[in-house]
Amino acid sequence: MERKIRVLIAKPGLDGHDRGAKVVARALRDAGMEVIYTGLRQTPAMVAEAALQEDVNVVGLSILSGAHMGLVPRVIEEMNRRGMEDLPLFVGGIIPVDDIEPLKEMGVREVFGPGTDTSVVVEFIRREIGSV
Amino acid sequence: MGLAEAALQGDRRAMARLLSWVENGSLEGQQALATLFPHTGKAHIIGITGSPGAGKSTLLNQLAREFRDRDGQVAIVAVDPSSPFTGGALLGDRLRMRDLVTDPHIFIRSMASRGHPGGVAHATRDVVTVLDALGFPLILVETVGAGQAQVEVARVVHTVVLVEAPGMGDEIQALKAGLMEIADIIVVNKADRPEAKQTVKSLQSLRTSLPAGHHGFGTGISVEEAPVVPVGWEVPILQTIALENEGVFELTNAIKQHYDYLKNSGRWDLLLRQHAEAEVEAWLQRHFQQLLNQKIGDTGYKALVDAVVRHEIDPAKAAAQLLEAVTRPVSKA
Numbered sequence: 491m492e493r494k495i496r497v498l499i500a501k502p503g504l505d506g507h508d509r510g511a512k513v514v515a516r517a518l519r520d521a522g523m524e525v526i527y528t529g530l531r532q533t534p535a536m537v538a539e540a541a542l543q544e545d546v547n548v549v550g551l552s553i554l555s556g557a558h559m560g561l562v563p564r565v566i567e568e569m570n571r572r573g574m575e576d577l578p579l580f581v582g583g584i585i586p587v588d589d590i591e592p593l594k595e596m597g598v599r600e601v602f603g604p605g606t607d608t609s610v611v612v613e614f615i616r617r618e619i620g621s622v
Numbered sequence: 623m624g625l626a627e628a629a630l631q632g633d634r635r636a637m638a639r640l641l642s643w644v645e646n647g648s649l650e651g652q653q654a655l656a657t658l659f660p661h662t663g664k665a666h667i668i669g670i671t672g673s674p675g676a677g678k679s680t681l682l683n684q685l686a687r688e689f690r691d692r693d694g695q696v697a698i699v700a701v702d703p704s705s706p707f708t709g710g711a712l713l714g715d716r717l718r719m720r721d722l723v724t725d726p727h728i729f730i731r732s733m734a735s736r737g738h739p740g741g742v743a744h745a746t747r748d749v750v751t752v753l754d755a756l757g758f759p760l761i762l763v764e765t766v767g768a769g770q771a772q773v774e775v776a777r778v779v780h781t782v783v784l785v786e787a788p789g790m791g792d793e794i795q796a797l798k799a800g801l802m803e804i805a806d807i808i809v810v811n812k813a814d815r816p817e818a819k820q821t822v823k824s825l826q827s828l829r830t831s832l833p834a835g836h837h838g839f840g841t842g843i844s845v846e847e848a849p850v851v852p853v854g855w856e857v858p859i860l861q862t863i864a865l866e867n868e869g870v871f872e873l874t875n876a877i878k879q880h881y882d883y884l885k886n887s888g889r890w891d892l893l894l895r896q897h898a899e900a901e902v903e904a905w906l907q908r909h910f911q912q913l914l915n916q917k918i919g920d921t922g923y924k925a926l927v928d929a930v931v932r933h934e935i936d937p938a939k940a941a942a943q944l945l946e947a948v949t950r951p952v953s954k955a
């Protein structure tokens with residue numbers, strides 16, 4: 491029987507750069523995970539619905555636009571509405587230090603700044619999922 | 623209530639979890655498949671195959687919307703290759719299907735080819751079986767065009783749509799000929815490109831060079847067993863511009879016509895028999911593999927292969943020994 495860690499990497503919001511998201515997606519693939527990449531400009535409902543249909547183990551949001559304090563709660567709300575309260579969520583992108591704690595209080599498990607080494611993200615996911 | 627029952631009642635989260643069970647080849651998954659099997663056999667399963675970048679996902683996005691309007695519900699299974707080195711996979715087909723994501727009548731599932739026991743076709747078959755049981759009248763399966771995996775799609779679907787893009791070069795004509803043998807409908811996508819006409823022409827000449835009525839007989843039944851079916855189906859070569867939704871309606875018509883042809887010609891029953899044979903065979907292999915693992919294990923197996931390498935035992939005898947070990951009744955102890 492074969493199991494794989496399945497990850498959704500999504501870019502909610504309007505910013506048009508997905509370089510960072512793609513770098514993370516490739517790093518996770520190279521770490522042996524199955525990465526579902528949905529592309530730019532996803533609405534919170536699109537992110538949650540993709541996470542549901544793909545039955546992922548973890549969701550990563552890449553947000554560079556500065557709109558994270560508005561977007562993240564809406565993504566969480568859409569996920570909760572679909573019964574995915576327990577699904578681990580992490581956020582990467584340009585996030586001011588002061589916003590990290592509030593994001594975690596909303597339910598975000600981890601926040602990764604722009605310079606984060608991808609191996610840190612890999613480790614985080616492995617820890618979060620345990621041995622799938 | 624079990625997961626299968628919840629999924630049958632339309633719980634989408636249960637559906638998604640069920641697909642994972644089945645995809646992972648878990649015991650729960652096998653049980654669910656058994657529960658669901660009586661509900662299957664109603665869907666029209668369509669394979670969309672072709673080289674990477676030909677526009678399959680973009681076309682699927684349009685096709686699914688068209689079919690959703692006609693048939694109510696559509697499921698999409700997008701299969702991409704796993705890295706043979708890391709086992710990971712980047713599944714990006716959803717990039718082109720953003721229109722469908724929140725449509726309550728559409729369900730999309732991405733799948734990596736993995737090292738599935740029994741092959742990717744077998745795993746895909748299981749996933750499709752679940753979606754069929756859950757009542758999706760149309761299931762679209764996207765697979766990347768490469769070698770054996772591509773040909774194996776034919777074991778899973780009823781209608782194979784081969785998607786080509788212009789300007790892929792004449793050097794792959796031979797390869798195309800191999801694929802054309804399994805194609806029921808050929809699509810030249812990106813017809814907005816000037817080279818499209820040339821591609822259509824060369825595909826037309828390839829088509830005429832194929833032995834008549836040969837296509838679709840790639841698996842299972844030998845030619846002798848196959849009932850003599852009038853050819854009756856000329857593989858159409860259509861042009862589409864997926865990005866602009868052009869030619870897509872014609873493609874849905876061709877797919878429906880192929881379905882009618884299958885039903886009216888008796889080919890449908892033949893296909894079902896081929897699929898059933900392939901499935902029983904795949905399960906037989908899986909069961910045998912499980913027995914082999916239980917009774918001999920990896921090390922025992924390797925030791926025998928080593929012995930063959932050292933010429934201490936011939937391969938046929940090694941296989942006979944394995945078979946004997948597997949079929950040996952439980953010992954006295």
Ligand SMILES: Nc1nc2c(ncn2[C@@H]2O[C@H](COP(=O)(O)OP(=O)(O)O)[C@@H](O)[C@H]2O)c(=O)[nH]1
Pocket residue numbers: 672673674675676677678679680681715718811812813814815862863864865866
């Ligand atoms: N010019 C043109 N480009 C297209 C058309 N259909 C798809 N594409 C582009 O071709 C690229 C690959 O498309 P995709 O659907 O991902 O191909 P797949 O790998 O076969 O699934 C994308 O950049 C699409 O925008 C078309 O009809 N015309």
Ligand SMILES: [Mg+2]
Pocket residue numbers: 678679680714715764
């Ligand atoms: Mg694709």
